[in-house]
Amino acid sequence: MAIIDVCRITQGTGPALAYVGAMSFPVSLPDRPFARRSAFILNANARGVSDRLIERLAEVVPAGDLFLSRTLEDAEIFVRTVARRGYGRVFLGGGDGTLVSTLKLLREVCAKERLNVPELGVLRLGTGNAMALALGAAEAIVDASHVVNQGPIAARPVHFVETDDGTLTPFAGIGYDGAVLNDYFALRAKAKTPLGKKAVATVWGYLAAMLFKTVPDELKKKQARVRITTRSEAVAIVAGPHGDEEQAVPAGTVLYEGPAPVLSVGAIPFFGYGFTMFPHADRKPGYVQLRVCAVPIPIILANLFPSVWRGRYRHAKLKDFLVKDVVVESDQELPYQVGGDAHGYRARLGFKVADQPLSMLALGERLVPQGHTVLQLGPARVLLRLPR
Structure with a gap:
């Protein structure tokens, strides 16, 4: 009985391929369980990222999908985890600087480990928030709830600026x-x-x-x-x-x-x-x-x-x-x-x-989860839980 040693299996946007020596043939792999889920990575040092906000997000985001980064080492670990799990979408909270630094880490990990870069979105947290404004981001809790409850999301291709050291930035x-x-x-x-x-x-x-x-x-x-x-x-x-x-x-x-x-x-x-x-x-x-x-x-x-x-x-x-x-x-x-x-x-x-353009995520008409309402306070939309 011949034993075939499959050296490696690769999977990109097309079918998976198994390689045996110089030969390759398609194989069937189960869908990655995280491919249809969204990860949320927050910069704990950014303006607006308070203990209360984190508590409220933890009530909305499924366990294991919310990451709170306090140091660069945290960010590196979380980005590697998110990339290896194969999340289809990643939402970043912390402003434009957080977007640039996290995107750089994510691209490095995905290139090194031959993984796909997920679609990216932003929560309106931190200072500046140019990209959040360009994508029409609302209050962070409202948007996180919309994503988790599978509200409409459109992918928008954005050709970022590339600096001479390879960094991508808006x-x-x-x-x-x-x-x-x-x-x-x-x-x-x-x-x-x-x-x-x-x-x-x-x-x-x-x-x-x-x-x-x-x-x-x-x-x-x-x-x-x-x-x-x-x-x-x-x-x-x-x-x-x-x-x-x-x-x-x-x-x-x-x-x-x-x-x-x-x-x-x-x-x-x-x-x-x-x-x-x-x-x-x-x-x-x-x-x-x-x-x-x-x-x-x-x-x-x-x-x-x-x-x-x-x-x-x-x-x-x-x-x-x-x-x-x-x-x-x-x-x-x-x-x-x-x-x-x-x-x-x-x-x-x-x-x-x-x-190549990056696929940035713009949310559609916001979904409001059952038992909540959205209150418009000036330019901000705040998600409120209704009394039971």
Whole structure:
């Protein structure tokens, strides 16, 4: 009786294959039990992730599907567990920085162990929440309940920005935005009382850091000069008689050379707190938006609300491009941010569109579980349990 030693079995999006030496043949494997389940990974250090929230989520999310990460080591263990179990969907809670760092870990684990990257969603927790806003996230408990109760969910392909070290992020940049983040985190670190911490961890704390620290400091500095070269075909967005128009730009073209207090690239329309930094990000699939701003600060501040904030402001010194692959060179090192987290200072950077889009999850009309109701409190929707 011959004994066949099956060396390995692989399973991707198609049928499983068993390999015997150089030969392969299809085999039938049972469905992975977690493939139709959703994991929830929360950053315990993020704003809004309180003991009460965790208790409420634990009432909604099935046992074993909720992970609370307090350290990088926790995150690595949980990501590896989620990937190996084969969850079909993973929802992250903790803001844009948590999305970027967890996604990096998840891609590394899945690539190393030849696993599929699950579909990703976000809960509106932490600060900024640009991706949560882009996907229409509601209050975290409402969304978690919707997911667990199998409410409608649509997968939206998003071509992330890829930095020159391979990190995928919804946005990144150098200049004022990086400086504002550095000053904002310094302001948060100085807040000692609960009330002060709560006040600083809002859009008003961000604006306070910008107006009272970043702007005065930057006005004293010599402006950096940058050169931006596109390594692939690009599109310039220019003002036309009937609104914004597109102009094709060939590969190898210098898109911009001159002062650039702000230089940012984004895959979604928003920065943190609903600031529409990239109004053209969704304009052309397979591209991300590059924005260069040399508009004087007093003019920006005079038009901040609502024109600049809502992405409607136009100026001769505000340049917009849709790009696939660019290199940025500066005559001095500038503060650098990735996904809303400070990443030191850089004088040369590369940004490109990720080779493959990521499947991001946007929830449909929210389901309300039996015995509960949803109360609208300003912009927030709060899930309330009805008295029995």
